[in-house]
Amino acid sequence: MTPDRFDPSQASHLSANRQDEALFPAVPEQNFQVRRLTLIALLIAAIVLPCVYVAAMAFSDFRAREADATDMALRTVRVAEEHALKVFDMNETLDSRIVDLAQDLDDDGISAREADIHEKLRVMGGGYPQVAAVSIFGRDGRLLASSRFYPVPTLSVAGREDFTGIRDGRDLEHVSKVMTGHVAGEQVFNMGVERRGADGAFAGMVSVALRPSYFSAFYRELLGGSDGTAMTMTLVRTDGAILAHYPRSPREPSAMPAQSPLAEAFAQGRRAGVVRTHSDIDGEKLIVAYRHVGSYPVYVLCGYRASAIWAAWYRHLSVLLLSLFTPSIALWCVIWLSLRRLGAEEEAWERWQAEASMRRSIESAYRQSRKMEALGTLVGSVAHDFNNLLMIVSANLQIARRRGAPGLDRELSAMERALKSGQSLTRQLLGVARKQxxxxxxxxxxxxxxxxxxxxxxxxxxxxxxxxxxxxxxxxxxxxxxxxxxxxxxxxxxxxxxxxxxxxxxxxxxxxxxxxxxxxxxxxxxxxxxxxxxxxxxxxxxxxxxxxxxxxxxxxxxxxxxxxxxxxxxxxxxxxxxxxxxxxxxxxxxxxxxxRATAAPEAEGPAEARAEESGAPHGLRILLVEDNEEVAAGTEALLQMMGHQVTCVFNADTALRLFDDAHAKQARTGEPLPFDLVLSDIHMPGKMNGIDLAEAVLAFDTRLPVILMTGYAEELDRARHVNVRVLSKPFDIALLDQLLQAIQRDLAQSDTDPAPHPAP
CATH class of the missing domain: 3.30.565.10 (Histidine kinase-like ATPase, C-terminal domain)
Structure with a gap:
């Protein structure tokens, strides 16, 4: 659908736009969505980046702590291995001296010299804190001499594993398991060597009983200080039998489990290494460094508790979290508040935009209203005069039609079409100007x-x-x-x-x-x-x-x-x-x-003149009030051709004087008014217009019909309140004829009906 274009209006439109811009200068567009996405991205980054940093730092710190724990365990186990090696070497030397002492002596010879041998054994073993007792056993496992007792009690170790193992040539048993010593009377483990006779056969065993508490005390000193509870030390045989352990636990097992990474390492003959295992002794996970002690069937173990690593890591992580996330939380709060403020700003912006748009609309509507008011005033004046011209043409055209104009039917039809076009154009103008x-x-x-x-x-x-x-x-x-x-x-x-x-x-x-x-x-x-x-x-x-x-x-x-x-x-x-x-x-x-209408429908089809089939009324006495002489002349001629008597005046003041005179005469003589109908224009020169005249006439006689004519509707509501008929100029003569017939019938009925009858 294509609206019309009229080039001069472009300038008016551009001028209105410039006025809008002057009153409400343009402001930069606020892209709140971009700002919101930016803040959300910053918030996500402020959350994710610290978390990623903390995760990376925590992982790195944990790995570093594990590495430090492993390094400390390796250094500590090396010291413990050197210490154990010295102890076992010293014990081996002591065993060799005792073997030399009993050289060439059989069991009876040793028993015969028990006092002298006891004194020498006491002197040799008494200077070492780790040594609990030094003993010589015979071929049958009987105790022959000891550094602890003289004379020796009657006892035999023939059934002990270390005795049978040394007798049978098992190297493992050169270091026995922990036991309660028969001679020492305390928890010890024995380090023994065999005695051979002159014939090279097995002649007995020399045994040095070592105190596990000595090793525990050394390990306590070795692990002393703040890290003492973080590490453990263990002296263990290659078969897993525990010889010494620090720190001691109430339910300490006597041996390590057969299925463990350490047992596997021992079985493979590894001399040193690091494993991660669960300790049955300490009841938790450890990082264990182990070393083989010389050529002895003994390992030294140093374990670092995983719980200690985790505890230190948690402490460091807490400090890291506190130091990093305290400012991060503050930053999150700032961004969150910025988002809320942005929301409030956007809401305020939208309200401001709505208010500004409303003000622009009001200003534009006001200017448009002013323009339409000015246009309406201009159109009203022009349309009123134009309607009068159309009325003149219409009236004279009807006169020509009624009188008959042979040979001019085509020309009259063209004039009627032009008249309808003019009426339509005037109606459009009045409609746009709100005056129709x-x-x-x-x-x-x-x-x-x-x-x-x-x-x-x-x-x-x-x-x-x-x-x-x-x-x-x-x-x-x-x-x-x-x-x-x-x-x-x-x-x-x-x-x-x-x-x-x-x-x-x-x-x-x-x-x-x-x-x-x-x-x-x-x-x-x-x-x-x-x-x-x-x-x-x-x-x-x-x-x-x-x-x-x-x-x-x-x-x-x-x-x-x-x-x-x-x-x-x-x-x-x-x-x-x-x-x-x-x-x-x-x-x-x-x-x-x-x-939507609430009343019942009145119209059944398009607007059209619904003239009645009866003939035109005759004999009405009409007072025509019209200020335009040519309109008055044409209308008067038409009415006279319809058979009516017409009295024409040119303003409402003159018409009212006629009514005053007629009313005064009626009061004197009782004669009826000289008019059956008043047909008046609304806009006329003088003190009164057609509506004022209608009100004055109806004040004289409410039964007298009044028809008003108008070209626009400035005072249409007032005219309707007066309860009179209103015709829009230029009106159809057939419609006027229809109204006159209705008025004639009403007057005829009122002549036979004494009761008052309202005006149509």
């Missing part, structure tokens, strides 16, 4: 629209198909039927111009209810009349000005720019609204929202 009087009536759309089909087809042309779709149960409307018909014609003509190659024009009617919360300018029940075409559509800048008076995109001479403005003005004055949607290539849809 509305004759609202209740309309049944489902019966009225089908009757308009031929009228719309004529406006659309043969190339365009017409579709009418009226929903079931459509509400009646309260509208001026003639104005609605004109609005449909205007829209149909625009649709035809937008579809030069043909298309489809659809008229749809549906019921719609608007609530206040819907945000629509209207509330209540309305009938939505949608008029859609499949034409070229409008560009956004054209769509924005579609309802602007005198704006057109049609070629010069093809449009007036009053079609869509008349539609908008008609809907607005009817209590509704007009809206338009369009896009280039997608067609145009004009929606008319017209108020």
């Amino acid at each position: 009087p509305l004759r609202n009536e209740t309309l049944a759309l489902e019966r009225w629209l089908p009757a308009c089909r031929e009228l719309l087809r004529a406006s659309l042309g043969a190339k365009i198909s017409l579709v009418i779709d009226v929903a079931a149960g459509i509400w009646p409307m309260r509208v001026d039927v003639a104005e609605l018909e004109l609005a449909l014609i205007n829209i149909a003509v625009n649709a035809r111009d937008a579809m030069p190659n043909g298309g489809r024009f659809t008229v749809r009617a549906t019921n719609i209810h608007f609530r206040h919360e819907d945000g629509f300018p209207l509330t209540g029940d309305f009938v939505q009349l949608s008029l859609e075409d499949t034409g070229a559509g409008m560009a956004p800048d054209v769509l924005a000005r579609a309802f602007e008076p005198l704006f057109t995109t049609k070629a010069k001479g093809m449009g007036t720019g009053l079609g869509l403005p008349q539609v908008f003005a008609f809907c607005e004055r009817s209590g509704g609204l007009a809206a338009i949607d369009s896009a280039v290539g997608a067609g145009t849809s004009v929606r008319l929202y017209l108020p």
